[in-house]
Amino acid sequence: xxxxxxxxxxxxxxxxxxxxxxxxxxxxxxxxxxxxxxxxxxxxxxxxxxxxxxxxxxxxxxxxxxxxxxxxxxxxxxxxxxxxxxxxxxxxxxxxxxxxxxxxxxxxxxxxxxxxxxxxxxxxxxxxxxxxxxxxxxxxxxxxxxxxxxxxxxxxxxxxxxxxxxxxxxxxxxxxxxxxxxxxxxxxxxxxxxxxxxxxxxxxxx
Numbered sequence: 262x263x264x265x266x267x268x269x270x271x272x273x274x275x276x277x278x279x280x281x282x283x284x285x286x287x288x289x290x291x292x293x294x295x296x297x298x299x300x301x302x303x304x305x306x307x308x309x310x311x312x313x314x315x316x317x318x319x320x321x322x323x324x325x326x327x328x329x330x331x332x333x334x335x336x337x338x339x340x341x342x343x344x345x346x347x348x349x350x351x352x353x354x355x356x357x358x359x360x361x362x363x364x365x366x367x368x369x370x371x372x373x374x375x376x377x378x379x380x381x382x383x384x385x386x387x388x389x390x391x392x393x394x395x396x397x398x399x400x401x402x403x404x405x406x407x408x409x410x411x412x413x414x415x416x417x418x419x420x421x422x423x424x425x426x427x428x429x430x431x432x433x434x435x436x437x438x439x440x441x442x443x444x445x446x447x448x449x450x451x452x453x454x455x456x457x458x459x460x461x462x463x464x465x466x467x
Contacts (some may be wrong), residue, residue, distance in 0.1 A: 281310045294319045302326070309334060313342035317350045325355075332361040352377035356426045364434060375441055413454045420447055 285306050288297040300306045301323050309327065311320050320335075320343075321328065328335050335358060336344065352359040352374040359378060363371060423446055428439035 280308075282306045282308045286310050289315055289323075294322055297323045309338040311335070311339040311343050313340055313346060315343065317343075317347035317354070320347070321354060329355055329357050332357045336361065336365075356423055360426055360438060363438065371441065375445075378442055378446070409454060409457050412457075416450055416454070420450055 282300065285297055285300050285308055288294075288300065289310055289312065309324055311324070320339075324334075332355075335347075339347075348362065351362050356378070359374060363374060366374070420443075424439075424443050427435065427442045429435050430439075
């Protein structure tokens with residue numbers, strides 16, 4: 262019986278690998294991420310090949326557009342070991358993948374991932390006051406405030422993207438996510454830009 266199970270597993274694995282675009286598989290196995298990226302984005306190869314040896318950051322270079330639009334594809338097409346290796350980086354990199362990850366986790370385990378969101382690339386990076394001083398001393402007060410306003414507008418556009426991801430209202434989970442993810446993000450965004458405006462005004466006085 263055990264032999265049959267092993268053979269069945271081998272047949273399934275072989276079948277899966279045989280159905281992956283050979284050029285894509287070869288590029289990934291050889292670590293040629295640029296070639297793999299070109300095959301997917303420029304030539305239009307729609308296969309997903311994500312062995313556990315492939316890093317999450319490289320997978321995002323290759324399949325980022327697909328994973329962002331259809332996050333379930335990562336869970337459907339990638340092996341468990343790849344998912345496990347990727348978990349620490351998911352909520353630091355992609356809002357849509359993070360939401361999918363949270364759907365598979367107990368609420369008690371959300372805190373770690375939510376911290377990742379609010380302190381990562383997904384969130385707007387906080388700038389140190391010393392950096393702000395150095396940048397804004399080179400411009401007039403009006404130019405500085407216009408720059409802050411421009412940054413704020415871009416951030417608001419991005420926040421609306423987060424709102425679509427986490428506040429779609431389709432189920433109870435989405436409602437919980439909206440309160441846990443989007444609301445704190447929006448609050449931190451407002452505080453961040455209010456602080457920058459204060460710093461600009463204070464610097465230009467000195």
